[in-house]
Amino acid sequence: MAMAAAQKLSHLLPGLRVAGPEPRRPELASTVGRTEVPPLFWKPYIDAGYRPLHRTWRFYFGTLFQQHNEAVNVWTHLLAALALLLRLAVLAGSADVRGDPHAQPLFLIVVASFTYLSFSALAHLLQAKSEFWHYSFFFLDYVGVAVYQFGSALAHFYYAIEPAWHAHVQAIFLPTAAFLAWLSCTGSCYNKYSQKPGLLGRTCQEVPSALAYALDISPVVHRILVSPHPDSEDPALLYHKCQVVFFLLAAAFFSTVVPERWFPGSCHLFGQGHQVFHVFLVLCTLAQLEAVTLDYEARRPIYEPLHTRCPHDFAGLFLLTVGSSVLTAGLLSQLVRRRLDQKTQ
Template structure:
């Protein structure tokens, strides 16, 4: 007599194959000797993701513990934080973004308010920079070509952020004496040139790494960035010198932002603490992680300081600077953004055609 089977049917083999394809199991991380030299970091011996895997593996590695986990999550969380803070700030201000009010005596309303345009451009530049940084750190092991493209994108994001930072600081964090000085008059053109140089040199270092004049990579990458920072903070430095530090919370935040940024450059330049104990700080605590954490905190502090400065000085900004000058300054930011983007595309195309 035939027996009746009550066992549940197994999953169909093609379905299992599809699930494995959509949700692949992530391979274990390896040692530095398992990846090409260009992917290695000095004194970091383990925690490297394999090179050449499909895109989805690296996207899923966002939830895996490896040497880049902290570096990826810092700018990613910071981008979300910046967007959230800005949205809450605009809601608390009753809208006001480019003159759009959430609630007026007559209801919804709109009128041109150029005083908020530089703040919007600054926030967009910060989100773009942090997003590019996170994407580059997350996806760079995919291939050497993808790595180059992502680092170029990161260089563009850095240049755009520097231009947005200079624009916001010159308008919201400066005083009349600094604005009328020689430095104040030349500030935005010089900041635009340095932002463009930071982007261009970052692209060249990645695309042409074997040229003799590009052997000191960190100096070439960090030099223009540090010069741009020293120029950008000149209105803040004067303010810190001239005003009591307890006069306004924004002054303290600007001071904290400067300290965090300078500390981040120290860890960017020196492989500390991993050089003291190679292999001990592979997953948590090596210099590039500390650099990323400090740079992220610095950016968030600067945003909060500028939001406070905007609230304090917005009413008289157009009267002090002039509406035409405000719009011209914002136009300069747009020119820098387009210049960085087009230059990066041209350099990338030239390197591919070689």
């Protein structure tokens, strides 16, 4: 009797399993090889660690805690962005951003730094969703870079500049910095959109960025060359020197494919040149923020008379840089969508 009941129950259970809701199975968080993703996603000398396309957004956010060939790029900038949130909170409590106009450029450089770091982390985390989102998130990344470029120029012009250099460039510095930041964003977006390898593509991206940096850093370089004070008497100067060195190292790794070129097949997850570029860029940003914070606190007798009658509205130029860069990125995203739609027809 008991045996017969057990046999009947065993026949009923499969039917119950089919009728009931199936349990939710988590998406596999596997990575794939180079040949399983379109060439758009390929990295030189990196053959593994790619994430598959066309999964859910939840899948890509979940890869934040998994190993793939973008994980280090995500975390280097994400951790720095979180650190800047803390710095922003401290700044809001220690400086009168609303009442003291001389504190506002410091607030803007911290916001600009957080913007480029968070946009970069998002781009590297989510760009594998599809070809369209790959383009769009990196366009957003370039917007963040443009915002940071203008923020850097503003902070150096406001706090680090010497009166002699200020007299030479005050009429053109900030408008030119805004234009070059937008041009840098446009050149980077166009290079990404056109996918033209070689000298032409690199020229579109790197020449405007180099011009923007040359202008942005000129107050710092001039101050380093003419300052009569040793680093012990002017600690901000040491941080300014560090930010220049870190940026040049970052630019060197950005422009070359090393060390993965030297160790092909060994840098799929760790040791890529772009990862090293991220690390040096974070160090550059942290050194820069420390330097301009020290300048804000110690050089008020120098910079306050220089900016009593500022010929340009720096907040307006900041918003203009943001707006024009966002519009450019949006336009290029629409061109990408149109091109991809034509490929599928």
